Amino acid sequence: MYDVVVIGSGPGGYVSAIRCAQLGLKTALVEKYATLGGTCLNVGCIPSKALLDSSEHFYNATHHFAEHGIEVKEVKANFRQMIQRKNDVVSQTCTGVKFLMDKNKIEVHHGTGSFIDATTVAVTSDEGVKTLQTKNTIIATGSKPNFFPGMEPDKKRIITSTEALSLSEIPKKMVIIGGGVIGLELGSVYARLGTEVEVVENLPTLLGTMDGMIGKELTKILKKEGLKFYFDHQVQKVSNLGNQTVVVALDKKGAEIIFEADYCLVAVGRKAYTNGLGLDKVGITTNARGQVEVNDHLQTNVPNIYAVGDVVRGAMLAHKAEEEGVFVAEWIAGQKPHINYNLIPGVIYTWPEVASVGKTEEELRASGAEINVGSFPIKALGRARASMDTGGFIKIISDKKTDEVLGVHMISARAADLIMEAAVAMEYRASAEDIARICHPHPTYSEAVKEAALGATGNRYLHS
Ligand code: FAD
Ligand code: NAI
Numbered sequence: 001m002y003d004v005v006v007i008g009s010g011p012g013g014y015v016s017a018i019r020c021a022q023l024g025l026k027t028a029l030v031e032k033y034a035t036l037g038g039t040c041l042n043v044g045c046i047p048s049k050a051l052l053d054s055s056e057h058f059y060n061a062t063h064h065f066a067e068h069g070i071e072v073k074e075v076k077a078n079f080r081q082m083i084q085r086k087n088d089v090v091s092q093t094c095t096g097v098k099f100l101m102d103k104n105k106i107e108v109h110h111g112t113g114s115f116i117d118a119t120t121v122a123v124t125s126d127e128g129v130k131t132l133q134t135k136n137t138i139i140a141t142g143s144k145p146n147f148f149p150g151m152e153p154d155k156k157r158i159i160t161s162t163e164a165l166s167l168s169e170i171p172k173k174m175v176i177i178g179g180g181v182i183g184l185e186l187g188s189v190y191a192r193l194g195t196e197v198e199v200v201e202n203l204p205t206l207l208g209t210m211d212g213m214i215g216k217e218l219t220k221i222l223k224k225e226g227l228k229f230y231f232d233h234q235v236q237k238v239s240n241l242g243n244q245t246v247v248v249a250l251d252k253k254g255a256e257i258i259f260e261a262d263y264c265l266v267a268v269g270r271k272a273y274t275n276g277l278g279l280d281k282v283g284i285t286t287n288a289r290g291q292v293e294v295n296d297h298l299q300t301n302v303p304n305i306y307a308v309g310d311v312v313r314g315a316m317l318a319h320k321a322e323e324e325g326v327f328v329a330e331w332i333a334g335q336k337p338h339i340n341y342n343l344i345p346g347v348i349y350t351w352p353e354v355a356s357v358g359k360t361e362e363e364l365r366a367s368g369a370e371i372n373v374g375s376f377p378i379k380a381l382g383r384a385r386a387s388m389d390t391g392g393f394i395k396i397i398s399d400k401k402t403d404e405v406l407g408v409h410m411i412s413a414r415a416a417d418l419i420m421e422a423a424v425a426m427e428y429r430a431s432a433e434d435i436a437r438i439c440h441p442h443p444t445y446s447e448a449v450k451e452a453a454l455g456a457t458g459n460r461y462l463h464s
Pocket of ligand 2: 178179180181200201203208233234235267268269270315317347348349
C-alpha cells in the first residue's frame with residue numbers, strides 16, 4: 001500500500017513525488033511515456049528555450065556582431081545540429097528527473113494510469129496491467145495543444161508546438177495561428193533563422209491578458225525582428241495541399257484573407273488532459289473547459305484524490321504546477337501550506353524578454369483602485385547601451401495611499417531574472433519607496449527597477 005501515487009511526471013507530478021518522499025510518505029510515480037519530465041522537459045519549456053538560445057546566437061552573429069567589431073565570414077545555420085543539441089539538452093534533463101526519483105526512493109511505473117476505485121490505480125503498458133493500492137492519489141496529467149474546428153493539426157504541415165520543436169528543415173514561410181506565448185516564442189525562433197513568419201491573431205493586440213503597454217511595445221520590437229502581425233483576424237479553415245498550407249481568415253470587416261506557407265503552426269492555447277484516466281470510475285467531475293475541479297486544497301470531490309498543474313484551473317506554467325505539487329504533498333503530510341497565486345510570475349522568452357507579476361494597470365483601474373504608475377525606458381540605461389539591448393521598459397504600479405507595490409511589468413534584456421526582485425518585494429509587501437531606496441548595482445538592467453519605483457513614488461527619475 002502506497003501513501004501516495006502520483007499520475008504524471010511533469011513538473012507538477014515529479015516535484016510533488018519528491019516532496020512526498022521527503023516527508024516520509026511511501027510514493028509511486030506513474031508515467032505513460034518512456035521519459036520522465038512531462039510537457040515541460042520533453043516538448044515545452046526546455047526544448048523551446050534551447051532553440052530560442054541557439055537562434056538568438058545565430059541572429060546576433062548575422063545582425064549584431066559586425067557592429068561589435070566581430071567579423072565572421074559566411075555564418076550558416078546548421079539546423080540539424082541545433083535540433084540535435086536541443087535533443088541532448090532534453091535527454092540530460094529528463095535523465096536528471098530519473099536520478100531524482102531513484103535518489104528519493106520513488107518507485108516509477110511506466111504505463112497509463114487509470115482509476116479502478118478511489119484507492120486502486122491500474123497501470124497499463126505493453127507488458128500488461130498492474131494495480132497499485134494507495135491511500136492518496138495526485139492527478140498531474142497536464143495538458144495538450146488545443147485547436148478549433150477547421151484547424152485540426154495533421155502534425156505534418158499543420159503542426160502544434162510539439163512538431164515545431166523537431167522540424168527537419170527551416171521553413172521558408174510559417175503562418176502562426178495565435179499571437180500568444182507559444183506563437184511569439186516559436187515565431188521568434190524561426191524568424192531569427194530566416195523564416196518569413198506571419199502571426200494571425202483574433203484579438204486586436206498581442207498578449208491581451210497582460211498589461212496593455214507590453215503588447216504594444218512587444219509588437220514594435222518583434223516587427224523589427226521580421227515578424228508580421230494580422231490582428232482582428234478570425235481563422236476559418238486550414239488545409240494541407242501536400243507541401244503547402246492555406247489558411248483562410250476573415251478580417252475585421254469580414255473580408256476573406258488567404259495566407260499561404262509551407263507550415264502552419266496552431267498555437268491557440270492548451271487544454272487539460274484527462275483521457276484514459278477513468279475519472280468516471282471514481283465520480284470525479286471536470287468543468288466546461290475539461291479541467292479537474294478542485295477546492296482550495298487542490299482536493300477533488302473524492303477526498304483522497306488531489307489534482308495539480310495544467311489539469312486544474314489557473315496559469316499553465318511549470319512553476320505554478322511545482323508549487324501546487326509541493327502544496328498537496330505538504331497538505332497530505334498534515335502541514336498547513338500556502339500558495340500566493342497573485343505572485344506567480346509570468347515570463348515570455350522573446351528577446352528582449354517579457355516578465356510580469358501582480359496586477360495589471362487595466363485590472364486595477366477596472367477595480368476602482370487608486371494607483372501610481374512609474375515607467376522607465378530601458379534605453380536610458382548605460383548597461384543597455386553597452387550591450388545594445390535598448391528595447392523595452394519597466395513599469396511599477398503602487399497603491400496611491402499606502403505605496404504598496406501591486407504590479408510590475410517589464411520588457412527588458414534579462415527580464416526573466418529581473419522579475420524576481422519584484423516578486424520578493426511584493427511577497428514582503430514592500431512599498432515603491434522601499435525598492436527606490438535599495439542600492440542597485442551599476443551598470444545593470446536592475447537600475448530600471450529602482451528608477452520605475454522612484455517614478456511610482458512621485459519622485460523624479462535620476463537617469464531620464
Ligand atoms: P505536464 O508537464 O503536461 O505533464 C503531464 C504528464 O502526465 C505527461 O508526462 C503525460 O505523459 C503524463 N500523463 C498524462 N496522462 C497520464 C496517464 N493517464 N497515466 C500516466 N501518465 C500520464 N511553462 C513555463 O513555466 N515556462 C516555460 O518556459 C514554458 N514553456 C513552454 C513551452 C511550450 C512549447 C509548451 C507547450 C509549454 C510551455 N510551458 C512553460 C508550460 C509548461 O510546460 C506546463 O505548464 C507544465 O509542463 C505543466 O506541468 P504538469 O506537471 O501540470 O503537466
Ligand atoms: P495562449 O493562450 O498564450 O495564446 C493563444 C492565442 O491564440 C491568444 O492570443 C488567442 O487570442 C489566440 N487565438 C485563440 N483562438 C484563435 C483563433 N481562432 N484565431 C486566431 N487566434 C486565436 O496559448 P499558447 O500560446 O498556445 O500557449 C499555451 C500555454 O502554454 C499558455 O497558457 C502558456 O501558459 C504556456 N506556455 C508558457 C510559456 C512560458 O511560460 N514562457 C511558453 C509557452 C507556453
